[in-house]
Amino acid sequence: MIKSKTSLSILVHVVLSILALSCLIPFFILLMSSLSSETSLLRYGYSLFPKEWSLKAYEFLWMRRVMLLQAYGITILITTVGTIVSLTITSLIAYALSRRDFPLARIVTFIVFFTMLFNGGLVPTYLIYTQVIGVKNTLFGLLLPGLLMNGFNVLIMRTFFVQNIPVEVLESAHIDGAGHFRTFFRIALPLSYPILATIGLLVAVGYWNDWYNGFIFLTDTSLFNIQSVLNRMLSDIRFIATNPVGGAISAAVAANMPSVSIRMAIAIIAVVPLLTVYAFFQKYFVKGIAVGAVKG
Amino acid sequence: MDHSIKTKQITKKKSKKSIRYYWPFLVMCIPGLAYLLINNFLPLAGLTIAFRDIDYSIGIFNSPWAGFKNFEFLFATDSAWIIFRNTVAYNAIFIVVNTVAAVTVAILLNEVRKKVMLRIYQSLVLLPYLISMVVVAYIVYAALAADTGFVNQSILKPLGIKPINWYIEPQYWPIILPLVNLWKQVGFLCVIYFASIIGISSDYFEAAILDGAGKWKQIIHITLPLIRPTIITMFLLAVGRIFYADFGLFYQVPMDSGMIYSTTNVIDTYVYRALIKIGDIGMASAAGFFQSVLGFILVMSTNLLVRRVDSENALF
Structure with a gap:
């Protein structure tokens, strides 16, 4: 036994x-x-242990630091602004929907839920954002489409408010003369740091890793974030990977493009900050994903 | 203090449900609803594009109606069958493979007694979930590149097998893509199932042990039945998205290689190429329209089915 x-x-x-x-x-x-x-x-080829060590790739990147730092700066800016705005609008609507004394809560909840079931897809989204809102080749193209708020996060946060903020506390605040906004900022939010941290982290990872918006809404390389830079380099590799016959052309492209090790160095640079953050906030990540399993 | 009077006034106001009481809640909803309007509902109105003959010069909503012409064009192409088949088949494989793997790993994690080890396993398995598809494509390229790839150089060469041109030969991708997808998603899914397993009251297991049930019996008769609601919920969510492919996975990982479209082209990559590369809005929007409508019908009908069979586990 x-x-x-x-x-x-x-x-x-x-x-x-x-x-x-x-x-x-x-x-x-x-x-x-x-x-x-x-x-x-x-x-x-790529292997587990280098046959010859070299820091050339990182030296090359250091020489290009102006371009890379700008891409980094854009990633950090968009991630910060996106996460703050996202948490603000998500927590506001989630709080309103969590209040039983808000008669429109049911219908608004349905509207939010509906967006999780049905969406227009790439073509209408692309046309609305480029033709109607006009985000093409602006930083808003990285900030707005898709990532700012989603129904899932709203419903998760609403559930948290319902379960963790006692109605008596809210009522007594009201009796003491606090308005709804004051109650939200002074009472509900301070009680909600765990859920804010979890959802904030998930949203931040979404922004940090986003290459798709840059891919679709940006052609101006000066607005590229770090993932867009990576993606652009991948398409250079693509050309060689998929045209094995055109040796002469490949060689010409190869001469211009970052060498094999440099590509991997940039990938490392994009991944390392995220993994560092992950090492510290691992607990919240795991919690955040687990929380998503609870029905909204 | 005249608390009682104040309370009375409030209850009076409340019972009236007057907008004078709840307007701040409405204000709180406005930014979020405004975003959903732009991001979700306007594009929904844009679905009518599929029935229009788009002319940028007069605007998308002023373009003339074209009836089903876009759909006729779409289904006249060879691609139509391939992209629908690939999308549904890959997603079906993903659902089965990922669910089985994630539930297994979650059950294994539950057997780990040392807290430190549990944490190490959990955080390592989650690593691939945290990186972008672009970085995944770099990693896959490092493994599969024809000349410098890890697989050709360090695995096949020592075994004396001729190097394989992975990005040109389509027959390998129905195995590569599910593997890459599993690698990326299994951590995420197993955290969800693990959370649901540790939610099971230990009383059940203690009772089972008293009755002489071994580990295997406990898994079959306690763990699996009790996490069934989670499995069903995740299954429903996945089935509802069976017509939506993971664009990054199917576009970045195969390096957009035309030679292997027969096993890597899905609705989402087709729509992207038609829209951005070829500029054929008509066919792109027709394919997108199909995707949205079929997806919606599917969510509704699976949910209805589950509600019939097992009402507690339905999504809504």
Whole structure:
């Protein structure tokens, strides 16, 4: 009995370790490739341990720091503004919907829920944002489409308010003469830091990782965020990966484009800040995802 | 103090449900609703584009009606069948593979007794979920590049197998894409299932152990039945999105390689290419319209079905 128990737990650890490693190793290859010399990469390919170490890729990036820092700056700006605005409008509507004494709550909740079921898709969204709102080649193109608020977050936050803010507290605030806005800012929000942190983190990751809006709404490279830069470089690789016959053309493109290790170095630079934040706020991430499982 | 009088006034106001009492709530809803109007409802009105002959010079909402012409063009192409087949088939594979894998991993995680190890496993499995599809495409490229790729250089070469041109040969992608998708999503899904497993009261397991049930029996008769609502909810959400493909996965990871469209082209990539690259709004919007309407019908009907069979687990 005891023996089978320990062998079972060993099996569990073996399977989970393999899984965990398979999630980690690709990042490791990415990192090691960025630290390999160009010639060894071309000869031996991407591998777990560099045959020849080299910091050339990072030196090259350091020389291009003005362009990269600008892309970084845009990513940080959009992520910060997007997350703050998102939390503000999400918590406001979620709080209103959580109040039982708001007679329109049911119908507004339905409107929010409906957006989770049905959407217009790329073409209408693209045309509305470019033709009607006019976000093409502006920073609003990175900020507004898709990411600012979603029905899921509203419903999760509403559920949190309903479950965690006692009605008596709200009522006594009202009796003491506090208006609804004052009650929201002074009582409801301070009680809601956990949910604000969780949803804030998820929204921030969404903005940090977003390449899609840049892909669709930006052609002006001076507005590119770090993911758009990465994406642009990927399309250079694309050309070579998918045209193996056109050797002469490929060589010409290869001469101009960032070398193999530099591409991986940029990917590392885009990933590292996120992983650092993740290391500190891991708990909130896990909670945030788990919270999403609770029915809205 | 005349508290009682004040309270009376309030209850009086409340019972009237007058707008003088609740207008601040309405104001709180305005920014969010305004955003939903722009981001979700205006594009919905834009679905009529599928029935128009778009002419930018007179504006999208003034363009003349075209009846079903756009749809006729779309279904006359060879792509139509391929993109619908690929979208639905890949999503069906994803739903099955991801659910089975995530539930298994969640059950395994639940067997881990050491808090530290649990945390390490959980955070490592979640890593791929946190990075963008562009970075995933870099990683996959590092693995599959024809000349420098890890698989060709470090796995196939030592085994004496000829290198494979992954980005040119379509037959491998029905395996590659589900694997990449599993790698990216399994952490996210297993956190959800794990949360639902640790929500199960330990009384059930203790009672089962007293009755002599082994681990396997506990999993079959307690864990799985009790996390069934979560599985059904996630299943419904996934089925509702079966006509929506993950654009990043299907566009970035195969490197937009034309040679492998037969196994990588899905509705979303087709719509993107038709709209941005070719500029054919008619066909793009017709495909998009189909996607939206079929998706909506699907969510509604699966939910109805679940409500018939098992009303507690329906989404709404």
